[in-house]
Amino acid sequence: MDKRQKILILDDDADWLTLCRELLSDLPSAPEILTANNAKRALALIETEPVRLLICDLKMPRIDGLQMLAIVRRRFPELRTVVLSGLEDEEYRSRSYALGVDLFWLKTEMQRNSKLFSECLESLLGRQSEPGFRGIQSKSLMDIIQMECLSRSSTVLRITRGPLIAKLWIQDGELIDAEAEGARGEAAFQRIVAWKSGTFENLPAEPDRERTIQKPVNALLLESAQSLDEATNPVEPDSIESASHRKHIRRLSQLTREGADYVLAVPPAGQGEPESIGTQSVDAIARWTRRAEEIARRLGERLGAGPLSYVAGQDLEHQVLVISHGDKSFLVGWPAEASGNLPEKSRKLVASWDS
Amino acid sequence: MGFLKNIFSLFRRRADVQQLPTGTVTVDRHGHIVTSTVSSAYPNSLLQTIGRDVLELFREARGAEMPLAEVSLHFGSLRITARELRGGAIIFLFPQTALLPTPTIPRL
Numbered sequence: 001m002d003k004r005q006k007i008l009i010l011d012d013d014a015d016w017l018t019l020c021r022e023l024l025s026d027l028p029s030a031p032e033i034l035t036a037n038n039a040k041r042a043l044a045l046i047e048t049e050p051v052r053l054l055i056c057d058l059k060m061p062r063i064d065g066l067q068m069l070a071i072v073r074r075r076f077p078e079l080r081t082v083v084l085s086g087l088e089d090e091e092y093r094s095r096s097y098a099l100g101v102d103l104f105w106l107k108t109e110m111q112r113n114s115k116l117f118s119e120c121l122e123s124l125l126g127r128q129s130e131p132g133f134r135g136i137q138s139k140s141l142m143d144i145i146q147m148e149c150l151s152r153s154s155t156v157l158r159i160t161r162g163p164l165i166a167k168l169w170i171q172d173g174e175l176i177d178a179e180a181e182g183a184r185g186e187a188a189f190q191r192i193v194a195w196k197s198g199t200f201e202n203l204p205a206e207p208d209r210e211r212t213i214q215k216p217v218n219a220l221l222l223e224s225a226q227s228l229d230e231a232t233n234p235v236e237p238d239s240i241e242s243a244s245h246r247k248h249i250r251r252l253s254q255l256t257r258e259g260a261d262y263v264l265a266v267p268p269a270g271q272g273e274p275e276s277i278g279t280q281s282v283d284a285i286a287r288w289t290r291r292a293e294e295i296a297r298r299l300g301e302r303l304g305a306g307p308l309s310y311v312a313g314q315d316l317e318h319q320v321l322v323i324s325h326g327d328k329s330f331l332v333g334w335p336a337e338a339s340g341n342l343p344e345k346s347r348k349l350v351a352s353w354d355s
Numbered sequence: 356m357g358f359l360k361n362i363f364s365l366f367r368r369r370a371d372v373q374q375l376p377t378g379t380v381t382v383d384r385h386g387h388i389v390t391s392t393v394s395s396a397y398p399n400s401l402l403q404t405i406g407r408d409v410l411e412l413f414r415e416a417r418g419a420e421m422p423l424a425e426v427s428l429h430f431g432s433l434r435i436t437a438r439e440l441r442g443g444a445i446i447f448l449f450p451q452t453a454l455l456p457t458p459t460i461p462r463l
Contacts, residue, residue, distance in 0.1 A: 284419035291415050296428045299408045299435075303401060304373055306431025313416065313423040320421070343429075 005031045005125045006049055010042040010068065011057040011084075014335070016107070020055065020084075027118055029125055036256055039063035039071075044252035046076055053124055058085040058092055066092075069099045077161050077198065080124045084110060141193050142221050144200065149173045149217050154205035161198035168192065169209045175220065176211040185212035186220065193224040251277050254352055258345055259338060261318060264331040265353055266290055271327075279333065289331040292322050310343050325350045373398075375433050375450040382406035384442030393448065409437040409444050 009020045017035045024033050034049065036042035039060065045051060054072060058065030065083060072079055082103040083096045096104050102124055110117045141159065145168065148155060152173035159166045159180075166180035166188065178188040213220070255263060255278055262278030266286045274286035292311050300308050311322040319334045323346055330353070332346040378393035386407040393402060409426065416423040428435040434449040 281420060285421060288415050288419040288421060292412055295408050295412055296430075299405065299428065300430045300433075302404060303375070303430075303433060305375065305433035309429040309431065311412075312427040312429065313412075313421075314425040315416075315421060315423050318421075320423075 005029060005052040006034055007031045007053045007055060007121070007125075008034045008036060008042060008045055008049075008051045009055045010036050010039065010060075010065075012037050012060045013057070014337075016057075023114060023118070024055075024121070027122055027125075029122060031125060034257070039068040041252060041256040042068065043071065043075075044249045045256055046072070046079065047249050048253040051079060053080045053082065053121065055082045055084050055121075058083060058087055058096070066095060066099065069096065069101060073100050074164075077195075082121065082124070141195060141198075141200075142224070145170075145175070145193075145217065146221065149175065154207065156203040156206055157200055158203050159192060159195065159198055159200045161195045164195075164198075166192045166195075167203075169206060171205065171207060171209070175213050175217045177209050177213060186215065189213065189220055190224055190227065193221070194227075248277070251353065254349060258349055260332055260334050260345070260349060262331075262333040263349055263353065264289060264333075266329045266331065268327055285331060289322055289329050293324060293329045296322075310346070312343075321346045323347060323350055325353070376402065376405075376448045377450050378448055380406065380446045380448070381440065382410065382443050382446065384410070386410055389443070405435060405446060405448075406444070409435070409446055413437075413439050413444065 007024055009017055009024070011017050011020070014037065017037065021033045021035060024031065031052075034045055034051065036045055039062065042054070042056075046054070056065045056068055056072075060068075063071075065085065069081060069083070072081060081101045082105065083092075083101050084105050084107055085092060085096075086107045088106060088108075093104050103120055105117060105120075144157070148157065148170050150173070154171050154173075157168040157170065159168070164181060167178070168175060168189070169177040175189070178185060178192060180188040180192045183191060251263070255261075260278070262276060264274055264276045264279060264282060264285055266274045266289045269290065274282050276282045276286075279285065292313075293308070296308050296311050300306065308324075313320045313322075314336070317336055319336060319338060319342060321332045321334070321342060323330050323332065323343070325347075330346070330350045332342075332349055334342055334346075374394075374397065376393045376397045378391065380391045380393060380402055381389045382403075383389050386403060388399070388402055388406060391402060412426050413423055416426070423439065425436065425438050427437070430451070432451050434451055435446060436449070437444045437446045
């Protein structure tokens with residue numbers, strides 16, 4: 001099994017992605033380098049691949065780097081993040097750090113001092129990846145709370161998980177109050193203990209804090225453990241919506257891995273709507289796909305040229321291939337500069353479409 | 356005897372084997388052949404069919420806001436590559452054989 005760490009580079013500049021890929025492939029730990037040219041694709045990759053480190057540009061169309069970092073912090077708090085930007089503005093640096101990025105580098109600095117940059121990345125990759133809280137790695141929050149209560153201490157635990165901040169008030173070994181995500185008391189406590197990673201710090205005790213939690217901490221921890229267990233082993237089957245979302249994410253991830261721009265699946269006329277990923281103008285292109293295949297088949301029969309393998313086309317921005325698979329026709333769009341065996345790569349994408 | 360000759364002549368008729376076209380054809384925007392290096396033994400009507408179909412592919416692509424500069428049809432034994440030429444097209448016809456490598460055209 002491949003145990004290499006995975007680094008995902010997100011930048012809308014294709015040349016820069018190539019440069020970074022070459023540079024990072026030479027890191028001593030030989031990480032696997034994934035690339036994405038927009039935030040949507042990057043998120044799809046993070047959802048499907050165990051990405052350890054995200055290197056993100058700031059200035060990008062649609063979802064910019066800061067928005068992307070905010071999403072990542074909320075949804076993947078354990079992911080290490082590095083901003084690599086061309087924007088030499090102190091405000092961006094401070095906003096990035098406020099979003100919890102691990103490193104902020106300017107692209108010019110990175111090119112000038114690539115060795116130091118590589119060392120920093122190695123250091124980030126080398127840090128422990130097990131879930132836990134920084135300061136006491138491999139310990140869950142439940143363990144930390146139990147330790148505080150058993151030692152009969154009085155303290156305020158301030159817990160940070162990305163942009164989320166929570167507080168637990170412990171007085172003489174008893175949990176008296178909790179506050180998180182706008183909730184207070186037991187409800188807040190349940191939310192906090194569901195966090196699998198983050199950072200915590202001990203603040204001075206606040207003995208005058210109003211008591212909202214009456215249950216013993218062990219009872220609360222037991223209830224939390226039960227609800228966490230139910231959450232990880234849901235009884236209800238997945239909804240159709242989430243299955244469809246997962247399918248979409250898997251397709252997008254596959255598309256990004258292969259380096260294609262879009263795929264359009266066109267069923268025979270009158271047998272359903274075309275499905276697409278990576279393109280908006282579906283109907284017109286679907287019509288052309290059907291028509292292209294029809295014309296090509298008719299011409300092939302007339303000339304006695306054998307079975308149709310595929311139709312390829314090229315415009316200024318894309319290379320497109322029309323391939324049939326099952327009863328559907330597929331149009332796969334590749335960047336104009338894409339090279340390699342595109343028919344083979346397209347067939348691979350098409351074969352995985354409904355799997 | 357004459358009757359038998361007529362009968363047997365029916366069976367002796369050779370299968371209608373059509374050679375695949377090889378060469379280059381240019382067609383104008385109406386699908387008329389302007390120049391051709393394809394053997395004159397190859398039916399002109401089939402060349403015109405190729406020209407018309409290729410122009411239709413370009414035209415429909417433009418209609419789908421995907422203005423193709425080149426289109427290529429890959430069959431088991433023939434490859435047809437066409438480049439758009441001011442509404443017309445230059446069409447390259449390459450029969451595919453197992454022994455000969457597929458010729459390549461420089462990228463646009």
